[in-house]
Amino acid sequence: MKQGRILIVDDNKNVLSALRILLNTYFEEVTLLSSPNTLLTMLKEKNPDVVLLDMNYSAGINTGNEGLFWLSEVKKAAPDLPVVLFTAYADIELA
Template sequence: MEKILIVDDNPAILDALSLLLEIHDFDVVTASNPFEAIQAVQYQRIALVIQDMNFTADTTSGEEGKALFYALRDINPHLPIILITAWTELSTAVELVKAGAADYLPKPWDDAKLLTCVNNLIELGKAKQQN
């Protein structure tokens, strides 16, 4: 069972994404802030990350999410990372996709699209490990 890390400061988002992924047979780990996310990636075998872009109340710049994305990239350059946010700057999305983000999805997300993206990235990761 593949382990997916969800990073979001909103407990309702963590619960909703966890439930969606668990009913589709994924093992889920959650983190409510960047520090917990970095710890999880350092000490657990994470197959994929779904991360928010803002973690402090009333913050919408995406800078916290960018910093976390690059920190996770430093730990594991091949880790697939899906970015989700209610507040998005097109320039931030373009920058992070160019830097290797697997996808950039708005909140609220489309369950089917998110699951398709997750499944495709997990399968791609498995194929790369076999080669």
């Protein structure tokens, strides 16, 4: 039985599509964002149970700092909301 709401943020549309296909089996609502710029608004509108948050959004930058920034913003807005950070870059020390 599907339960819960998940909000996924990633700038790669192929990753978003794959995650929707995979997680739609488990969650009753899967919301996708291709940019974190509207993340805080969507937290209020969709009231997700969990957020899946990419660590990198700008081309050529793969330090993970962008994801950490957005993690801190989410935690300010919703301190108890579980957030899972992920990245496609295996060489990022933070991963």
